Amino acid sequence: MAEAEPDDGLRRLPLTRGECKDGPRPCPLCSCRHHTYLDVTKNGGIRLNFPGREVWELVESCSLDVADRGPHLDEEVGPMLNLTRERVRQIGEESRYRLGKNRRLRELRGGSVVAEGLPWPDHGD
Numbered sequence: 136m137a138e139a140e141p142d143d144g145l146r147r148l149p150l151t152r153g154e155c156k157d158g159p160r161p162c163p164l165c166s167c168r169h170h171t172y173l174d175v176t177k178n179g180g181i182r183l184n185f186p187g188r189e190v191w192e193l194v195e196s197c198s199l200d201v202a203d204r205g206p207h208l209d210e211e212v213g214p215m216l217n218l219t220r221e222r223v224r225q226i227g228e229e230s231r232y233r234l235g236k237n238r239r240l241r242e243l244r245g246g247s248v249v250a251e252g253l254p255w256p257d258h259g260d
Contacts, residue, residue, distance in 0.1 A: 152199060161196035169198045171216060184217045 148167055149155035155162070165172050172190050174182045185193065195201055195215045207215075209223040216223070 155197075155199075156203075160200070161191055161193045163190065165190060167197075171196055171198055 146164060148164055149158075155164075155167075162170055164170060171184060172193060173184060176182055190196065201207065201212075201215060209220045209227070212218070212223045213220045218226075
């Protein structure tokens with residue numbers, strides 16, 4: 136028989152999407168890597184994505200919830216992440232460029248690996 140974890144009053148991060156999918160929203164688990172309230176920089180610093188707002192004021196607090204609803208326009212994603220439409224476009228273009236550099240993914244473009252209809256920028260490699 137497995138021992139129950141001690142109840143120390145701390146909330147544990149979910150191990151699977153199923154454990155949190157129907158959880159409270161806005162999500163109270165800011166330390167989750169999919170939470171939109173803050174990011175950890177490469178240097179280990181913390182960057183607040185919504186300065187001046189509290190967690191419970193966010194319309195979207197989980198990037199996985201947003202992804203579950205399918206594709207979004209740049210204009211829709213910007214406010215969710217506190218980014219301008221142009222910055223969302225730049226991130227999308229850079230992401231497609233990085234994916235496109237991988238030769239194996241280029242071979243798989245016709246399959247389900249890449250969403251159809253997305254332009255693949257040519258950066259003159």
